[in-house]
Amino acid sequence: MAAAQAALQQGVKVALFDEQSNPGGQIYRNVDSSPLAEVSLLGHDYVFGQQQVLAFRHSRLDYFAGASVWYLDKSGSLGVIYQGRHQEVKAAQIIIASGAQERPMPFPGWHKPGVMTAGAGQILLKSAALVPRQAPVLVGSGPLLLLLAWQYLRTGVGVQAIVDTTPKVNRWRALRHLPPALAASDTLFKGLQLVMAIKRARVPWYRQATDLRAEGGERVEGLKFKSKGTAHQLDTGLVMLHQGVMPALHMAAAAGCETQWNGPQQCWQPRLDKWGESSQPGIFIAGDGAGIGGARAAALSGRLAGLRVAHRLGLIEQAQCDRLARPHFNARQRHLAIRPFLDAFYRVGMNALNPVDETLVCRCEEVTATEIRALVSLGCSGPNQAKAFVRCGMGPCQGRFCASTVENIFAGQRAVSVGEIGRFSARPPLKPVTLGQLATSEGE
Amino acid sequence: MFRLIDNTDPELVEIEFDGTTVAVPAGISLAAVIFYLDAMPARKTILSGSPRAPFCMMGACFECLLEIDGIENQRACQVEVKAGMKVTRQLTVSGGEAT
Numbered sequence A: 001m002a003a004a005q006a007a008l009q010q011g012v013k014v015a016l017f018d019e020q021s022n023p024g025g026q027i028y029r030n031v032d033s034s035p036l037a038e039v040s041l042l043g044h045d046y047v048f049g050q051q052q053v054l055a056f057r058h059s060r061l062d063y064f065a066g067a068s069v070w071y072l073d074k075s076g077s078l079g080v081i082y083q084g085r086h087q088e089v090k091a092a093q094i095i096i097a098s099g100a101q102e103r104p105m106p107f108p109g110w111h112k113p114g115v116m117t118a119g120a121g122q123i124l125l126k127s128a129a130l131v132p133r134q135a136p137v138l139v140g141s142g143p144l145l146l147l148l149a150w151q152y153l154r155t156g157v158g159v160q161a162i163v164d165t166t167p168k169v170n171r172w173r174a175l176r177h178l179p180p181a182l183a184a185s186d187t188l189f190k191g192l193q194l195v196m197a198i199k200r201a202r203v204p205w206y207r208q209a210t211d212l213r214a215e216g217g218e219r220v221e222g223l224k225f226k227s228k229g230t231a232h233q234l235d236t237g238l239v240m241l242h243q244g245v246m247p248a249l250h251m252a253a254a255a256g257c258e259t260q261w262n263g264p265q266q267c268w269q270p271r272l273d274k275w276g277e278s279s280q281p282g283i284f285i286a287g288d289g290a291g292i293g294g295a296r297a298a299a300l301s302g303r304l305a306g307l308r309v310a311h312r313l314g315l316i317e318q319a320q321c322d323r324l325a326r327p328h329f330n331a332r333q334r335h336l337a338i339r340p341f342l343d344a345f346y347r348v349g350m351n352a353l354n355p356v357d358e359t360l361v362c363r364c365e366e367v368t369a370t371e372i373r374a375l376v377s378l379g380c381s382g383p384n385q386a387k388a389f390v391r392c393g394m395g396p397c398q399g400r401f402c403a404s405t406v407e408n409i410f411a412g413q414r415a416v417s418v419g420e421i422g423r424f425s426a427r428p429p430l431k432p433v434t435l436g437q438l439a440t441s442e443g444e
Numbered sequence B: 001m002f003r004l005i006d007n008t009d010p011e012l013v014e015i016e017f018d019g020t021t022v023a024v025p026a027g028i029s030l031a032a033v034i035f036y037l038d039a040m041p042a043r044k045t046i047l048s049g050s051p052r053a054p055f056c057m058m059g060a061c062f063e064c065l066l067e068i069d070g071i072e073n074q075r076a077c078q079v080e081v082k083a084g085m086k087v088t089r090q091l092t093v094s095g096g097e098a099t
Helices: A002-009 A051-057 A117-128 A143-154 A170-175 A176-200 A250-252 A293-310 A318-336 A337-345 A369-377 A383-390 A403-414 A437-438 B029-034
Strands: A014-020 A062-065 A067-072 A077-082 A087-091 A092-098 A100-102 A113-119 A131-134 A135-138 A161-164 A209-215 A222-227 A229-236 A239-242 A246-249 A259-262 A267-270 A284-285 A360-362 B001-005 B012-017 B021-025 B065-068 B071-075 B084-091
Touching: A002 A092, A002 A293, A014 A067, A014 A077, A067 A250, A087 A131, A087 A437, A092 A437, A113 A117, A113 B012, A117 A131, A117 A239, A117 B029, A131 B029, A135 A143, A135 A222, A143 A176, A143 A239, A161 A209, A161 A222, A170 A239, A170 A293, A170 A337, A176 A337, A246 A267, A246 B021, A250 A337, A360 A369, A360 A403, A369 A403, A383 B012, A383 B021, B001 B029, B021 B029, B029 B065
Parallel strands: A014 A062, A092 A284, A113 A239, A135 A161, A135 A239, B012 B084
Antiparallel strands: A067 A077, A077 A087, A100 A246, A131 B001, A209 A222, A222 A229, A259 A267, B012 B021, B065 B071, B065 B084
16 A cells, blocks of 8 residues: 555556555455454554555545456566456566465464464454454464464453464574664553553463474364473363464565565565565565565555665656655664564474374365475475475465475475575466456456 | 344355355345354365365465365355355365375
8 A cells, every 4th residue: 555655656657456445455354344242352553554544545646456466577467366357567667565474383283273373363354354163372472472362362252272383492592683673662562551451451371382283083173282291181172373474475476576585584475675575676565575574564565666666667766765765764764673573572482393203284285294294305306306206385376375394394304494495486377267257358 | 054133134145055045135245144154174184185164364374165066176265155156165185085
């Protein structure tokens, strides 16, 4: 939204293709069309999105809701499925804002009905006003998990337990990043308030959790785990997982944009200049899809990309572009000050990244960790060859939920960083397309 | 499994779910409908009949596949419920029993 508006303001003709049916992405999902009687229940950071969406709705651009981009190539051609038909669109400059996805958190039984992401819980809350009938068990690590716990407490749902997988050592490692993070003391304070609210509600909080196992037949019935070495078992029909977020890179990678490994954040991100332009000239990436920085930094990177696009199209001079951009660069830097602290504090431990043998690594093609490890031992060269041998990553999710696990297994067995292992290659179609949709296509 | 939050009184729509007429909140995705109806499992995989249900709710995981108005393998989380829809869970491998 921010990118579109920044470009519009400089006279760029903008079309926005949104896979969702309302603006706002994931963070501000349904913020201006909420089914909730009291939107404030979800917290101030969510309500903040209302202004953004309102401003966006009043902008003069071509907004295509429910439009699925299924290919994007470096020449600026996009294939879009809109209202059941394929359309080809050509653009002089492209800004991709595909956001983030949750880091997959595989362990035995994670595929059972009743196990879902914390993000899924938030989506049900924001877009359908649905909450769990029984207080769920929240498992993992990271601010989103605590936010959801707080929202469930506020809405009278309760939380059965938090099974916190944050490694103990993180506390000390994060400490040296605290001084610069104090620049974002209001965010730190907000986090502290969440933690205190959860503690006041006396939610059982199991720390340093490992050895997770979801049990049950046709649906999850219980969760086993260890906390500080002691074994525990909880009866539950609803388990919500979260282990941080990572850029949703699929579209950028398929368009040929180069990626780089971000060690501190333990994820791949696109290689970009300070404006967000990728290794493919004319393709920009903005928001959390460019690198995890949070909602405020995301919007600022959108503004920067929008300005740069206007400059590229000859609508503003370099000097004016720099002048307009300066406050956004500064603000972005301020919002990013807290990241090193958060990234260190919530760093995912090695045991969580390397699931035990029987774990289903690829949910779509039902490939276990055992099979992937066997391939590494056989001398399989990397994730792409593993994909060819056992089909992990070839199912409908296209590796979105198994790529990071496969990379981590290779990296773990070879004792190198994931950056040296590489990642699944990505190719169109990025989303499902039927022959019928292609047959009724129109060009543009 | 999931219920409407207190103080919400949405309009309801009638759909056919696995052959039975049910009333569900208007304007929600079919994946949300699955949780509202507690229709578990939502799907059984074609490879092994492994029971599954929506996982990410944002169109990325492809676990929420449903047959909607005769068309199979649609992501339920990307489709808004509409009155009169005919929704069927995919619980058997085509051609017979789940293995």
